Amino acid sequence: LLICTVAAIKTTVMIHPRTLRIDYGKTTTVLYVVGSELNVNLNRSAPPTSKFFSVKGTANVQYSISPTPRDTSHLSPIPLTENSVLLISRDHASQYENDSKLSVQYYGANKEVLGRAVVHLTAVELSLDVDADRDGIVEKNNPKKGSWKWGPNGHGAILLVNCDSEKTYKKTLDSEDKNIYKVSGKPLSVQLQFSPINTQFFHLFSVPQDFNGLVTINLSLLEPISDGLPETPIFTDKVVFKVAPWIMTPNTLRPVEVFVCSTSDNYQFLKGMRNLVAKSGYKLNICHEYVNRGDRWMQDELEFGYIDSPHHHFPVVLDSPRDGNLANFPYDELLGPDFGYVTRVALDEHVSSLDSFGNLEVSPPVTVNGKKYPLGRIIIGVAFPTATKGRNMTKVVQDFLWAQKVQEPIALFSDWLFVGHVDEFMTFVPAPNRKGFRLLLASPDAGYKLFRGLQNSGHGQATLFDEQITLDKILKDEKLQAENNYVQSCIDWNRDVLKRELGLDDEDIIDLPILFKLVEDEKEYRAVAYYPDMVNMIVLGKNLGIPKPFGPKVNGRCALEAEMCSLMEGLGLNCTFIDDYSSYHQLLGEVHCGSNVRREPFEFKWWNLEM
């Protein structure tokens, strides 16, 4: 058993010395900040011909001499050198003004007194403090308060942008309304102890923010030199905050509430969603027609995310520049106390269908060639990387997403789709094994393979679309086959990108039997789903709400539904097919496009990322 007795453990706060000038024949009055050190070059303003000096002071002030004199008593004359320095400090704030006194006496070659310099010192305690150790509590003068370091062994305070609204009536963003540091949890503390001090010389703040989302707050104390002259700075301090990033929530996180629109024509859909959400045990929010004004695309107008810090976290909605008739919904209906709001405004840019947030998704956590993404990766759709024309997500939104850093985005190629959203060909579902999820991809090949198998087993006369077309006819349509080959090659491209960027194997991917067709728009051919696009689903834990495909009936059961169920049941997932045919599919969207889910935040704390 080893027992150590430690007499004193003291954290030394690095505050750099401040040059103080004194002068013989004069009394210098100085304002001193506890924790700092005054550095007086004794030779600099000694009387000419001085050869020795001595120092004395009141008991409440500490001083030392450098180089250390041989004689330990400072009262007997010490040889004065070019570099004789007096270092002065104090432990506590003053009780009253000028309550510390020091004097330096100068002597000639024969130790005759040549002059005396006096210092009157008033000590104040001044601290600019933050929660640099990320435990939710502001600590005193953390030596690392002025910098940021990522990771579990990192440090640095976190600032939640005050993007919620405390008001519910005539609301505005708090950040536009009040002190920007008024957020719960007190991430910043400024204290000045010693009341008699003239606060006109206490200057807080300058607040510069840099490209990395670091906000620096400077504090300084100014002292008047003499009447009619400007004051001079005598103390400065700074703290650094990292602005908390906006974080998206993948399908594998637990849902909290589901949002859909009610329109004059979507009764069937709403009924299906009501049952699914009730069965799953979550809250359903219906946005009524007087609010949605006929705009049913709840997925496209907004994306739910959150911001997190050691002292507080809350959901934040990102409002799309799409601005359909649902444009006011995020601000009017979602923004509130502890529910934040952020938007990006496209100034000189054309807003296209690719700016709808059906084109903004996020993967579950992945590890790619050893690199961990514990918050997953954002996925967006763009025009093909080298395309000179083509539609794209606006730069303001892309820049915003990339700037968050903690869910490094992946750009897929989605401009080949008429609507152009990544949720038309991909989604993620939870899985009990492997990486904890599967990537589902729409696959015309899988569709043709399924249909050919049915044809081979004698079901060529089975019909799709309630008797409108037979399997045989579909399989004979060479134009449709060519179009689907093209679609498959576009999806294959994205498949290869996703495998590479998410570190997936073929076994992590499930191909869903979905056909597309091309439609012409101003001589450009782009793809739309041929029948309801099953990959465009809502994922609520183990329950999937899937567009009812209206596929060929075999032995009284839709062969597409049967295939879908068989693919999903191995993962322990339950399929509910929701009829969105006339109210969504025919308007070129499906279940996912028409809904949105707010989910629980990650357990993982973003500041623990190693960047």
Next chain:
Amino acid sequence: LLICTVAAIKTTVMIHPRTLRIDYGKTTTVLYVVGSELNVNLNRSAPPTSKFFSVKGTANVQYSISPTPRDTSHLSPIPLTENSVLLISRDHASQYENDSKLSVQYYGANKEVLGRAVVHLTAVELSLDVDADRDGIVEKNNPKKGSWKWGPNGHGAILLVNCDSEKTYKKTLDSEDKNIYKVSGKPLSVQLQFSPINTQFFHLFSVPQDFNGLVTINLSLLEPISDGLPETPIFTDKVVFKVAPWIMTPNTLRPVEVFVCSTSDNYQFLKGMRNLVAKSGYKLNICHEYVNRGDRWMQDELEFGYIDSPHHHFPVVLDSPRDGNLANFPYDELLGPDFGYVTRVALDEHVSSLDSFGNLEVSPPVTVNGKKYPLGRIIIGVAFPTATKGRNMTKVVQDFLWAQKVQEPIALFSDWLFVGHVDEFMTFVPAPNRKGFRLLLASPDAGYKLFRGLQNSGHGQATLFDEQITLDKILKDEKLQAENNYVQSCIDWNRDVLKRELGLDDEDIIDLPILFKLVEDEKEYRAVAYYPDMVNMIVLGKNLGIPKPFGPKVNGRCALEAEMCSLMEGLGLNCTFIDDYSSYHQLLGEVHCGSNVRREPFEFKWWNLEM
């Protein structure tokens, strides 16, 4: 002695597999890029009820099957599983179109043939190459060509901004005129081998640049699927360049050429400069009055720097937004072949005297608490950090300086000066010992100390300014003393910042005896030099060109010159005093303000910095 025989060392270039679809009963024509791998899921488009398959191919194509079949011959039927994959590759470009052929035969349960899929393959060599190992030569397919890493063990190519001008008549910046990659040394190479290929499907480039100065170049190859349908991407490659930063050169680097203006009234000054520069062995460039139009402040209109890469480097002038009558000099007279030009335009910002480049300096290399700055640190002057009013260097220029990253700037407080430039109170000179340089600071205290010593030794009647004022009178002026106390406290603030940010000790600093006085401008009091400001010197190796101070004569010699020489001679430096009194000092500038020096680049390569 250990001898190893290495049979084959091969660098494997990580090019990720590309999904290829084939179909039974069909021939698939595929364009293949050498170095990539085609991944064919054999089950995906096999005839229904297929249970076995076999593969054969021409000798010029390599293929393997996964999972590896037990029977090593691919010709006997192999069981077909869900995950049977055929991997195809080729070593060399094709001699003619479709010169590789593969076929996959499918069999039923009784090994009866059900169908056959054929692949015709044309291989091209396509490479997008850079000098990622920084040896000045573009290498072939460096696996690290797509990323940047700082340091001697780092990698990543470097792009010199093409900011020089090959034209001398009617010149423009090359970057505004031509292909932006046309710079000497060939930092980028793009090659496509195999001539018959239809180059309309070869798309170069998209060139996005990020906040960190990284430029990504994407290249892709598109393939037509069938007539009337859009082509699809089949290969993409990218390389990353770091834009070379603009680097400033401190006084410790070897001069190349000196620039001064000729005006109707500066004959004395020019004579002094001519002698000094000739003696030092450098080139003197005189900007004549028809160009300078009376603007003599050569220091303030421009700053010399350079850009560097493994294949090339050249000087680049940064043109100040000051834009006095010398405004056109940098563009018209300096820009040329291998002489670059860059400027920052202040759009909505007020340009003040702090934007002149007498307010932009750079320290010699330093190490601060273990952190190395082998290229030194940029030094600028601003208003006091927390000041809400006051003059400042424009944000466009500050942002530019900070963005260079390799000489992390230090902001000093210079707004207390009437002109507001850091070169009014500080400079650096080379030194044979310690850190290789000394910081020289203007010091009213040192001035008063010198003058009081002279008074004490009986020289109180010595005069300054050619008989205009005695030492006794100066030392009796209490207002002047108070003003100089204020100036000293402002310089002390900067002294403390410089000690901290450059890691200096008091022994690294020399105080020069210089007095200031305050002048009023719109109720603000700011400082100007009382007599020629000796710190505002030109440093040419060991020769210093110092403003002639016209100080008190003692024993026939100017006491200020004597003191200056005595302080400098210990460092092996020679002082030449240049009369700038009427032509510069009285216009509130001195030798440094009226000159500029282009210097050799650092030996140290900026990409070897550890960031």
